[in-house]
Amino acid sequence: MSSDHSISLSIIVPVHKVQGYIRQCLDSILDPDISNLEVIAVNDHSPDGCGEILDEFAERDARVRVRHLDENVGLGHARNIGLDMATGDYVWFFDSDDHATEGAVRAICDRLAETRPDVLVFDYARSYWSGKVKRSIINDLFREPPAPDVFTLEERPSVLEMMMTAWNKAIRREFLLDLGLRFSGGYYEDVNVTYPVLMAAERLSLLDRVCYIYRQRRHGAITKTTGAKHFDAFAQYDRIFEFMDGMGAAADPFRQLMFDRTIWHLLVIIEREDRVHESEKARFFTEMARTYNRYEPDGHVPPDPEDKPFLADKHRMIKADDYRGFTRVLSAEEKAKTARRRHRKVGRIGRRGVRISKDLAKDRYYRMQQRLPIDENLAVFAAYWYRGYACNPAAIYEKVRELAPHLNSVWVVKPGARANMPDGVEYVVTGSADYYRTLARAKYFVNNVNFPDFYVKRPEQVHLMTQHGTPLKKMGLDQMEFPVGAGDMDFTALINRSDRWDFLVSSNPLSTEAWQRGFPCGYEMLEIGYPRNDRLITAGGDAAERARLRAELGVPEGSTAILYAPTHRDYQRRYSPMFDIGRVVERLGDDHVLLLRAHYYYKIKNLAADLGWPEDRVIDVSRHRSVEDLMIASDALLTDYSSVMFDYADLDDRPIVIYANDWDTYRLTRGVNFDLTAAPPGVVTTTEDELVDAFVSRAAWGDAAAKDRADFRARFCPWDDGHAAERAVRRVFLGEKIQNPPQ
Template identity: 75%
Template structure:
């Protein structure tokens, strides 16, 4: 028994890896995966090719034009060779062992259609089994049956992915997908009607991802009228099968009206201006297919009244029946408002600031004012600083103001305007500014006004899990309020991506309504354009003697550690490396360290604490090699083409506690060491400068720095501040 799983893909680069990984059980040779790249504009095509290259069971077809889900499935069906086909949505995934369980059940029962259960996965981490899962057990079903034996099958969810279908059976009955929003409907019901052998697998095999954005059926559009054509096809199919279908018409009719009511009554489907026209089409459908002697549902008086209103095309009556009432949810909302009002008793000083901020928000937005910030108002740094400098060059009409904490004022460069967070001028500025640029989220009290534009740059390529992906790793999440995180992220209009890995991670971790700017990292422009003259000047400023090998040591933060603790004995390692090696120690900004070298008794001329240095880019340019563990600095440093050493002594612990987006030891940017002895040997033997390490670095750079060409900041400014179209990603 063989199975073909057909996976069309379009704009799902953040989810397709999990989808394919969940399907490709390594011990199932009788499995093939037909992946259809439906002219996806993101990285889906490359990801599919990557899977096909390493697994011969994966076959990929790249389409030159977007044909839509239905036609893409048909293409996959024509390519399939398996006895059975399973149509899979590329942003969903199979449960562990599900594909094997499906194949085993197919082999046991040899059905025309195998039905199995599913669960819904929500963006907040909740997973719920389908509400109709009892239909698999009540009453107990024989191994094989027909729709006549179990008409409740028609009450199951109208998607194609909760069933495996015999391929020749589909061909014999001419069952193919149509275009439209509801292309599943005209297949899911007919396969059950025509099947002579149906079987159940009472197991959750499929996880249906309820995305916050991206689902077309949850988008207001005139295309929802497509549902009428799909149901016309179903009733035509029943007519073709003959009188034996008459027994199913009442249930199919009620199911049709139920679905059409769902579409019209959901706020995110039919435009208000189109509801009366949709309702009129419902009335036509009702009277066209109403079975003889049909009686509206008698177990729900309100639903029965809706049926009667539809039958006589009484839109006003339906509107009254469908109008929202004072529900428990509304009551809860009211209690929440009253609670917030009671909490409004705050310190008078803060209350005055809040009132001032509210007052300033009533004034017009200043179209030429931009706000910049980095690292929770720590100072002038990172991508925002690179974009700021390019704004001053390309858009000098924009007035740029930075926000800094009181302690960050001394570190601000001369000539850079700033306001101090919490001051009256701060509230005036954030109330008035048109543009906001930050590498982290602005605080919750910032209210995004209509017309204001937020550019989120992030501050590193995410080797580790970020955003909603952290929910599976409680240590890394550290009691994070994910609802608040997403509400803050909903303010973004643009999100910078440094490379394809980042695009995938941001799409999953921050499923919000922004435009992804796949432009490279603005802060890396300086690294790409670095010169020998600049390097010499920076080394002189740091006091690095000529001929000295300066190693920039930049370890990451570990969520499972409360305080900074070096992963190796720095003093001992430096003594073994010799006098010609100097360590530039750059502790993570989470740690407040001062004079660490002196405190630890390390040789201060050989271990220089540069944690407070204002620019990690300058340290990278000045150094000869990078030593790190899992810090995102490795992705930036790779642009310099200089050696990188990874110290991964606790890789398994880090991976389990924080979660990672790719296997670093399988794809290192140079040399990797797992203990102190290996670390010392790497530098003593000059392994980071070897041909093998250079090849690793070149492959790493090709994969993770494809858009870093020195022009990322310019692309950001042209798109956001000047409104120009840009190549995205750069060609």
């Protein structure tokens, strides 16, 4: 759609606690070629970073208007506020955790311009966390029989059977305002608008196209929360029948279908385990009976017992207000379903169980230990698949020893990692009896990756996941769209492991967004900064410590030490330098030294020696235990897409150079959460000549690079103040309420 279209569209987006999804939502509807579009984002006093994200979009796109509310008013009232702000010919109410399909806004605008309806209804698909996308089960209603371009509900009453939500309809704004309909508060706030507009419309139109993706979130969906708010449905349907009474005889053709839809919806609510609490179901049923007997139209034809026996029995029980009879019908229906499913289970037994250990003796020992009491003072620490003492877990471990010395803290390491464990740090080795006993009986677990699948988390145990870097690249379920990066990852197993987390550390707002999308589980988000960066804040400016570290590494006095820390590339089978390291070192001059930190995925003993580089100028620090020490010792960072850049930015006086020669390939194969080349932490280079020049010309130390670095640090290091580990310990181990850094 171009600007010569004569219709305009206002998309109203209430926003609350969806910072992991709002960018995708807005990106999907802000078609750059549609000028007659306004997006009204109503920040419903969201406590997370949504407000800042909305302002960011409004700053760069004049079509976005933002209203920040001083208090949370709820979805319905937020929609009303957006409606009052709207100026378009049509309004589309859009939920902020969902998104439009490619080209959907254009297709909707074209259809509106062609047909000029009061209401346009289009199709949707459900998107599940597993990656499955399924079109609505009633999509045949768009085609059978073929609909004219414009019709009334009386001519096509089956439209009432379509999803009665606000987000699958574009409504003529003046028509809606003239009806005086407003979204109400509480649950199911849209049905008392969406049903009446169809009944009152003189011109309806359909668009047989999936325009909207309805996200089925694992956690956080309001209507999937058990509670008394589901009783709001009765008042919403009372409003619909009151509207029909106001229509008089004009509503008669719709009464039976509207009544059946009402009872269908109430049955969905009472039968779902995640809606009405078991103790409240009898009372909910009584309200259903009241609704049934109050609104059943004259001549109502109940469901056919021959065609739908269980549904017919349910109607009879509701009409008679017989809750016991209703529960008997439900029980009989479930037995029938179980019988139909029974044959499908043949051969499946055992495939979903807990992984059986190859060593049955160890497995039995582990299970025996699980039956013994939890050791309330035992804490387990691990990092990088048991590679040793490192990263956020190490920083938290040290703070535990300071603030909670009553705890017995034990690390889990592989046999080959024992030699590198610091003196005085207790550890157990994988596969040993102590290892299984520790996993079975410890109270606390801290790791920057997941523990093995066989580990069964007991209800009393507490798991703190720290992760091990700010996610420039896509992580978790976000990787589903990038099969090269995901490889053969089992996403169901990943989510099952992530369900064990009680706490998840976030280093910055970007991480919070990415973790909420990538790992939609029931943990508490700790927005505290990165514990491993505490050392950069407290020791980064210590000249004596820096000199000591440089001497240990063999950095010649007076040399410029460049820490080179490239990331892993999923499209490469083995480590292959992206530039000629030996030649670059020679071009940098004798006063430059490269501290080479290869990604831990690559098992290479000594890169400099193996590849023939000058070992006095290329110091291989790939096996050095602490990357934080390497950062402190260095004068500058050279990287590509490694998360080390986010940590290094805490050293605000030291430059960062990005070598992004394969950015497009990396972005397409792995997926990224923001455009690094548009918001870099310093100089971005794409050729070997540019890389060398960034250091030789001192551009990396220049004013422009310093400004980019300051902007980057403000965006991605806002919570790193040297106290992240302390906040983690006080919240997780000591059970204190903590004061997080300013948001």
